[in-house]
Amino acid sequence: MASAQKHSPVRHSPDIQSFMRLLEARGELVRVSVPVDRDLEITEIADRLVKKGGPAVLFENVKGSDFPLVIGLLGTRQRTALALGVSDLDDLAAKVRHLIDLKGGGGLGGLLGNVGKLRDAMNLPPRRVRSGPAQEIVWTGDEVDLARLPILKCWPLDGGPFVTLPLVITRDPETGERNMGMYRMQVMGKNVTGMHWQRHKTGTKHLEKARRLGKRLPVAVAIGGDPALIYAATAPLPPIPGLDEFALAGYLRGQRSPVMKGVTVDLDVPANAEFILEGYVDPQEDWAVEGPFGDHTGFYTLPDLYPRFHVTAITMRRDPVYPATIVGRPPMEDAYLIEASERLFLPAAQMILPEIVDYHMPPAGVAHNLVVVSIRKTYPGQAYKVANGLFGLGQMMFAKVVVVVDEAVPVNDFAAVWREVTAKAVPGRDTLTTRGPTDVLDHSSRGWGYGGKLILDATTKLPEEVGSAASSREDQGKEGAVEPLFVPHTSTDLPDFGGVLAQRQTADGYWVVALHKTRPGQAQALAEAFATHPAASGIRHLLIADEQTDVQNMQDVWWTLLNNIDPERDVRQVGPLLVWDGARKLPEEGFVRAWPPKIEMTPEVQRRVEARWHLYGLPEQAR
Template structure:
């Protein structure tokens, strides 16, 4: 199903009862974020804010805020159908004579839909601002979180062409508004936009840029998809395939770039590679932590084009789960067949929200030989943006990869720390605040598959698989223990499947390792396979919060280790904050938290907005 534009999708959601209109005046500074955050975490409806203070344009948010809405936007009944759709396309028959080749024709017709279609006139160019008319402050651009450096365009489709080959690229890179006609351009080290800018610099020319806001949902999704570097395969082509028809594009009015004809707004302009970079940030990012200020290129806006009555689509990112979790799930389904072509033993894989995309990948395999789990994990590390994965857990084919309770039980039952865990190094997401270096850090593979005899060897000792129900009095003051309380421990909890969670207010180097060693010597450690040391802002009773904190705050090579002399093996995870005294040289970022005054204002106005109890 092809949607003509984002407004048609808004109308469909409203007809289905999955979108509410808010006519009450609302602030684009923090207030919209608080409302949208509550609704997406509760699986609530999308919202069309019709009266945003300081702007004449309405704002839509949460349009892709559930798994079902993402599937609807991509024209499938369920996201699992995306895998079947791609598998159908790539399974071309190369034998069987004439009849075999004729059997490919329907698939080839699908492939012919990929290139975009140039049109002469477009709705997105009905209104044009040029020169001094350009004023980004007139758009309802959000300041999302309290410590953000300013307003950010959060759903931009940034279009550039390779200065050497002409190959087009579209990516979603946040854009901080710096002035009425400039923004930051958050092109990270590994992004295609960065390579285009470097090539423009070598050629001694500016890099033309167009930023689409809106389009239809398939294009918005495509801008987030981790496409492989195949000539001719770009975001417009992917959107065309998902739509079932070629994507309409039009030439920009001040740039020689093709832009989506059905967008709501287009920002046209350039980045000068010889111009000094500007400080961008902080920004409350999809990791759930703030990305701290850094230097990025400056985007100059030479024109803004738009529809006569546009809607400004936006999203927010922050502590999971957020809207981006469902886009990530769509990419999982879409690229599963391609991963299986390269690693055919893969049954399924999942990137849970607590792992914020790259921090955790769970993959199930059909195991046939010893060491196969490591073969698959290392193969995944070599596939495109999967190189950023931090922890890969490999399980047997019968395990549901999206059932995290089942996955972590498999880990305690089938992965002996030290024997079935392996650390290494590689590229990391530049947003990873805990890595040993910028874009470079540790990796962890956990083999939680059923072991072959060759993989077992002769373990030094065995340990009771059932964790004992013993209180960890060693760490907190108590008259019932003959051991002193351990410094800095604020809370703790043992699960029934082999994990002990400790909240540690770390104040000095070596504190986490001392804690792990003391724990390993205590009888309460018997039956525990994993000691999860969290920072002081973690809720031990919320496993999603625990794993989100742990996975964000570790460099596995440095912060995950097997504790010596701990019976059958204890794996310690140091997810507490890292200190300069430990040799960590970067500043540690804060977790994202909304201002209390904003929360209270939204509480008081919830019924005035006309919003459902869901999310209240």
């Protein structure tokens, strides 16, 4: 073999293996020694664990690979905080607020007051080292074979195995600016993967510049390293000169991230990673069909064309561990990464929109589909000002539904937020649709990366807002009215409409149905029929979900609806109701794209895992 070995003078810095030892000492990591299959079995185990708050797992014996696999390292709020070096994720906001609140006056005393903060900022740039553990073993040429790594096939309809925790590193061919992002990578051969660079991503911009210059784009993919760096690769960083993912990890960690030059690419790579994949993307090459992939939305992303990444070398530690994650129906591990970003960027949002008290992106909204924001309200229309301001903040441009509530409402209390909506957001008066960029993974939008948005003003109304001409209810125009009288009601006489497989009314004003849709316009007909039915008394929202939805589970209901609507097309007022049409859209209704299936594990794999659970040595309560 042509493998080379290097010594590692790099001094200790946090990495995956030290984090694993910490979790194991705390009883939050379990070793599984029996053989497990990387094709679906690990996914089923990990899915059960993350939904029950179970431990991380080190699979020591993965069939077909010589390397162990660890999953679920960030699978709880507390583990994510631990990975980022804080006792609680709320501490991230305080840490950033401390840094950006620099003292500007007070002469010499004021300047000296900033010294400690500037010392913190000095931890931002990465630290260059000559070598590190990630290059102790080097594979090149015929040795490069991705099948030797325990890369997961996560879900039954996936197009193949996917690298799910890659830290993809590129450099702007013109400016030299570095970028690290997390983009899934489908294995397409022993040394080829797809590179899921969506149109809004920095990697796509770098590739386009390389195309114009007639050059290949060098790429390095780190697997593992400092857990803070893994988080940083997912963070929606603002465009601030000198602030990149290495800098963010350095600030969070309180020490500079060690980096070294790649073996075959002129790129900085994390010196303490488990594996590094080095290679290139050729912008002149035809793109390859990538997918399907069971995505973080809980639906499959259907096949599409993406660039190919050619792997020219694989470097690794002497005894590496392959870290992985899975995404799918929420809640999943990525929910805690999203929450970390919420906490981290709250102070920046408050600098721009100072009336913001807090905000939250609930797991049911899979990040961009739902943002709840609480504000200190002092003037009419302020809710719309804040919502539109959020649409202009970085990746918040992808938000689909924004709910604005009063400052006393806890934004992470899902049920309380929706009670506020029925109590204070009158359909037609306090709802506003607009349009803009959407996540390209949104299967329901009117166009690829472009669709409708909805603002729900669930704040207490001021007199000027109650008298709005947009009011659609008789009691809104009465002189002196400040807030409409809303008396929720639950009917015991639920109407029987065709195609409704299950239904229920809630005490806080929602009628939820699971609709088996078989014809165009069926949801609209259902809405019109219900709007005039006596059972509609006291109902403000008609939620039409698909036939797979559990109407007793509001998390499942809202997850389905938020994925399946383009608000401009599918959220509309019918009489006194706001109707949310989350049923499948048909070609006859003008929807020309394929409608993706929800992610589900096969019954055979579920039965196999159930039968083998006692062999894994995992907690029974997480079964």
